[in-house]
Every structure is written in C-alpha cells, then in structure tokens.
Amino acid sequence: MTRRRITWAIIxxxxxxxxxxxxxxxxxxxxxxxxxxxxxxxxLVATRxxxxxxxxxLVTADPAAADLARTLGAVTLVQRLPGLNAALREARxxxxxxxxxxxxxxxIDLPAVDARALDALLLAIAGIGxxxxxxxxxxxxxxxxxxxxxxPSPPEVIDPxxxxxxxxxxxxxxxxxxxxxxxxxxxxxxxxxxxxDLLVADGGTDPxxxxxxxxxxxxxxxVRGGSPxxxxxxxxxx
Numbered sequence: 516m517t518r519r520r521i522t523w524a525i526i527x528x529x530x531x532x533x534x535x536x537x538x539x540x541x542x543x544x545x546x547x548x549x550x551x552x553x554x555x556x557x558x559l560v561a562t563r564x565x566x567x568x569x570x571x572x573l574v575t576a577d578p579a580a581a582d583l584a585r586t587l588g589a590v591t592l593v594q595r596l597p598g599l600n601a602a603l604r605e606a607r608x609x610x611x612x613x614x615x616x617x618x619x620x621x622x623i624d625l626p627a628v629d630a631r632a633l634d635a636l637l638l639a640i641a642g643i644g645x646x647x648x649x650x651x652x653x654x655x656x657x658x659x660x661x662x663x664x665x666x667p668s669p670p671e672v673i674d675p676x677x678x679x680x681x682x683x684x685x686x687x688x689x690x691x692x693x694x695x696x697x698x699x700x701x702x703x704x705x706x707x708x709x710x711x712d713l714l715v716a717d718g719g720t721d722p723x724x725x726x727x728x729x730x731x732x733x734x735x736x737x738v739r740g741g742s743p744x745x746x747x748x749x750x751x752x753x
Contacts, residue, residue: 617668
C-alpha cells in the first residue's frame with residue numbers, strides 16, 4: 516500500500532532587516548522592515564495552518580527572525596553556510612530528520628500565500644502525480660524565469676538551484692532525475708522583489724496577463740492580503 520507523503524515546509528529568511536533590499540527605492544528602511552515582518556508572519560501562519568503540511572523549518576542567521584518563527588510554531592535552524600541554496604539544503608536535512616518525505620520551499624515574498632492556497636497547490640500536485648513516483652512541483656514566477664515554489668518528493672530528488680534562471684535549472688534537474696515534473700500557475704506566481712512588483716500586488720497590473728495562459732484569478736488586493744485561486748494545472752481553492 517502506498518504511504519501518504521509527509522510534507523514539511525521550508526522557509527528561508529536571510530534576516531528581518533536585511534531581506535528585500537531591492538525594495539529600497541520604493542520603501543525606506545522602516546517601511547521595508549515592517550513589510551518583511553508582515554510577509555514573514557503571513558507565510559509562517561500559512562504553512563502552520565495548511566492541512567497538507569506537517570511542519571515548518573525556518574532557516575535564518577537572524578535571531579529576531581528565529582524568535583518570530585518560534586512564536587508561530589515553526590522549527591528554527593541557524594544557517595551555518597553562506598548562500599540561499601546551502602541554507603535550503605541544511606533545512607532539507609532537518610526536515611528529513613523529522614520525518615519529511617516531501618518538502619515545499621515557500622519564500623516569504625508571495626503576497627497571495629495562505630493556508631488555502633498551499634493546500635490547493637499540494638492537492639493539485641497530488642492529483643496529477645503519484646505518491647509512489649519521484650515528483651518535482653514548481654510554481655514559476657510571473658516572468659517565467661524564476662521559481663516561486665519548489666516541491667521535491669522525495670526531498671533529495673533534486674537540489675535547490677535558486678538564483679538567476681532558476682526555473683530552467685530546476686526543470687533540467689527534474690528531467691535529468693527522471694522525476695515527474697509538474698508546473699502550476701495561479702496567484703503564487705506573484706512575488707515581491709521590486710517597486711514594480713509592489714504596484715502589481717496592489718492591483719496596478721493583473722498578474723494573470725503576465726503569468727501565462729490558464730492562470731485564473733488575481734494575486735492579491737494588496738501586499739498585506741491575498742486570496743487563493745488560479746491554475747495552470749487547475750488549482751481552484753474557491
């Protein structure tokens with residue numbers, strides 16, 4: 516009999532005061548810190564409350580970020596090695612040690628993230644894939660270049676390769692590994708890296724027009740709130 520996947524979320528956070536520096540032209544340091552705390556809190560609550568997620572590991576070098584994560588029920592891991600992908604590998608090892616048979620990397624900068632959106636995404640992946648077969652699930656960014664969500668099952672089926680051109684790198688790794696590659700769209704294609712992204716999140720642009728055919732619904736009415744919907748493999752949490 517096939518065993519159900521045990522999915523742990525991994526949230527990387529460099530630091531509350533050092534994250535999202537590319538928003539500098541749009542926000543001053545105090546505004547950026549407030550936004551980072553709100554985004555981190557929303558992401559931690561989303562992974563905590565998602566029925567399909569068994570636990571959360573937040574990896575950070577910032578004691579204040581670790582304190583925030585612990586208050587919201589996450590396991591915290593002090594980042595020892597430099598670089599995002601090294602931090603994700605450390606967090607992956609911790610999640611596996613705690614029983615994870617799948618992981619989902621969830622950055623803090625997705626304005627539409629909540630428990631319903633994550634549950635809908637994981638349900639869609641489960642409906643397309645097989646619990647018995649290696650699977651890599653990806654939500655690309657709205658530009659079709661980066662990776663907003665990465666779901667490897669088992670966790671070590673591919674290594675994280677975030678950075679410039681990460682979508683192509685993750686696709687290539689998934690294909691080379693022989694895993695079933697699943698790509699999904701929807702509101703989680705929107706991330707907030709720049710002032711232009713803030714405008715999109717605040718409703719200045721419809722991300723569905725930039726995220727590829729099949730994406731339904733809006734990403735968020737504002738950076739500080741969001742609602743799930745959407746699909747490229749048909750995610751619909753309405």
